[in-house]
Amino acid sequence: MINTLGHLAMAPEETAILDKILARHAKDAGPLIPVLQDVQRQFGYLSRENLAYIARALKIPLSDVFGTASFYAQFYLAPRGENMVRVCQGTACHVQGSGGILAAFAAALGIDAGETTADGKFSLERVACVGSCGLAPVVMINQQTFGRLSPEDVPLLLAKLSMPLGEPQQKAHDQPQEDAP
Structure with missing residues (x-):
């Protein structure tokens, strides 16, 4: 204005x-x-x-x-999402397939690197190195590091982030069973 x-x-x-x-x-x-x-x-x-x-x-x-x-990469000229997804593109991560992981996040979120989802929940960034080369390929989500990932891991990571805070995670065998009549 x-x-x-x-x-x-x-x-x-x-x-x-x-x-x-x-x-x-x-x-x-x-x-x-x-x-x-x-x-x-x-x-x-x-x-x-x-x-x-x-x-x-x-x-x-x-x-x-x-x-x-x-x-400077530290400054942002547009609002960022509640969850920052940073996909390492350093040499070790690149060689181990981080490009496919970045593509999987982009497809799942419907945004490209450097963008934020319309609902403001996620921002996706490509970063040079996060310093965890021994875990390559690496993704940082907020302040948590996830290593040895594949593109197939992306939906599970996003599902965990979409869960409301404080809601316990249940494994398949922990799901309540319906009583038999």
């Missing part, structure tokens, strides 16, 4: 949060990256409105702020 001054508009609460973050870094020499990190930590990503506000407040051209935010 654009206000009457031609600036992208934000809610007053969002502006107040940004002002606190900017004040915290006011004395830093080159505060852009720490400010971007704090804003992303607060909102989950860096919106266009946030970037424009930061540029004005720090008196840095918006193109420089956007260039920095888009250069």
Whole structure:
């Protein structure tokens, strides 16, 4: 949304949060990256409105702020899903078939790497290396590492994530049996 001054508009609460973050870094020499990190930590990503506000407040051209935010892989310019699925594409994982695992996640979620599902539940990322080469191929879902996977494992992993929190997982032999008449 654009206000009457031609600036992208934000809610007053969002502006107040940004002002606190900017004040915290006011004395830093080159505060852009720490400010971007704090804003992303607060909102989950860096919106266009946030970037424009930061540029004005720090008196840095918006193109420089956007260039920095888009250069570093740690920054996200769009909302991310509740569950982050990161498929390792490092050498060990690649040789062990991580490309097929990435394709299986993409097909199951209906998105490509770098995208988020329409319901906001999942984001899919291709990453260079997660440092678990001995478990190749590796996928990280949120902060949990899964190794020695195959494309056939993808539906089970997604089913576990789709289960409501706190709901116990039952194995097939634990399922309640219907009483015989």
